[in-house]
Amino acid sequence: MLTVERNRPMASSISPIKDNSIYTVRNFNLWYGADHALNDICMDIPTNKVTAIIGPSGCGKSTYIKALNRMVELVPSVKMTGSIDYNGQNIFNPKFKVEELRTSVGMVFQKPNPFPKSIYENVVYGPKIHGIKKKQILDEVVEKSLKGAALWDEVKDRLHENAFGLSGGQQQRLCIARCLAIEPDVILMDEPTSALDPISTLKVEELVQSLKKEYSIVIVTHNMQQAARISDNTAFFLNGEVIEYNKTDQIFSNPTDKRTEDYITGRFG
Numbered sequence: 001m002l003t004v005e006r007n008r009p010m011a012s013s014i015s016p017i018k019d020n021s022i023y024t025v026r027n028f029n030l031w032y033g034a035d036h037a038l039n040d041i042c043m044d045i046p047t048n049k050v051t052a053i054i055g056p057s058g059c060g061k062s063t064y065i066k067a068l069n070r071m072v073e074l075v076p077s078v079k080m081t082g083s084i085d086y087n088g089q090n091i092f093n094p095k096f097k098v099e100e101l102r103t104s105v106g107m108v109f110q111k112p113n114p115f116p117k118s119i120y121e122n123v124v125y126g127p128k129i130h131g132i133k134k135k136q137i138l139d140e141v142v143e144k145s146l147k148g149a150a151l152w153d154e155v156k157d158r159l160h161e162n163a164f165g166l167s168g169g170q171q172q173r174l175c176i177a178r179c180l181a182i183e184p185d186v187i188l189m190d191e192p193t194s195a196l197d198p199i200s201t202l203k204v205e206e207l208v209q210s211l212k213k214e215y216s217i218v219i220v221t222h223n224m225q226q227a228a229r230i231s232d233n234t235a236f237f238l239n240g241e242v243i244e245y246n247k248t249d250q251i252f253s254n255p256t257d258k259r260t261e262d263y264i265t266g267r268f269g
């Protein structure tokens with residue numbers, strides 16, 4: 001189990017938002033070599049809400065969400081202290097099964113990254129890895145996931161065509177469908193619309209809002225309007241710290257920290 005080092009100044013204390021939390025994060029620190037990228041993060045993720053993470057480039061947003069699914073450990077120089085509990089279990093406990101995170105937490109990246117396969121094969125990729133072979137079940141997964149990602153009507157007659165033939169916005173929704181196919185509880189999104197045109201962006205934003213009925217969503221975004229439009233709660237990160245974490249309305253209408261106000265009003269970042 002990881003322990004907390006106390007040989008450095010404490011960051012601002014952040015009171016967790018009082019909702020059912022799928023993640024409980026306590027005093028979490030992360031270093032890339034000597035670079036202290038996350039500093040004493042205490043930030044819970046509520047269930048069935050959209051949580052936006054905003055902040056200037058390099059403040060640790062991606063690192064934080066990659067810690068939530070233990071992807072960040074793929075970087076060899078990483079060192080961490082503190083705890084991240086997922087459904088009450090510390091994900092860094094040696095007894096914790098990381099495969100559980102792989103099936104419960106899906107991730108959507110900045111650039112759509114479909115596999116060089118058909119639309120159908122992209123969606124069934126995860127379920128097949130988890131041993132589902134029956135065609136009828138896979139067909140159902142494809143329809144349900146593509147409907148969930150608001151893409152079914154656009155692709156139902158071309159399921160066996162290569163995914164690279166889709167537009168960028170459609171490819172991103174396909175990546176969301178691929179994520180839904182593993183039936184996750186959480187979807188982590190790292191700037192999912194930054195490579196998309198305004199209409200595709202709107203479709204993904206509408207999708208995020210409809211998905212929160214069934215999923216807990218964390219979205220990193222540089223787009224203030226997007227965070228304000230689609231999220232329930234927003235965290236403002238700066239230099240690896242959570243400066244403010246509150247209801248989105250509150251953050252955007254009446255931030256308590258001057259640095260949050262300066263950032264959302266475009267004075268820096």
Ligand SMILES: Nc1ncnc2c1ncn2[C@@H]1O[C@H](COP(=O)(O)OP(=O)(O)OP(=O)(O)O)[C@@H](O)[C@H]1O
Nearest residue numbers: 032035037055056057058059060061062063064075
């Ligand atoms: N693989 C890595 N190896 C070493 N340092 C890294 C690595 N990834 C990120 N960092 C460093 O950690 C800090 C936080 O980076 P991170 O990518 O989490 O920020 P971010 O807020 O997501 O930035 P952006 O908005 O530009 O994507 C930065 O100083 C960055 O240089």
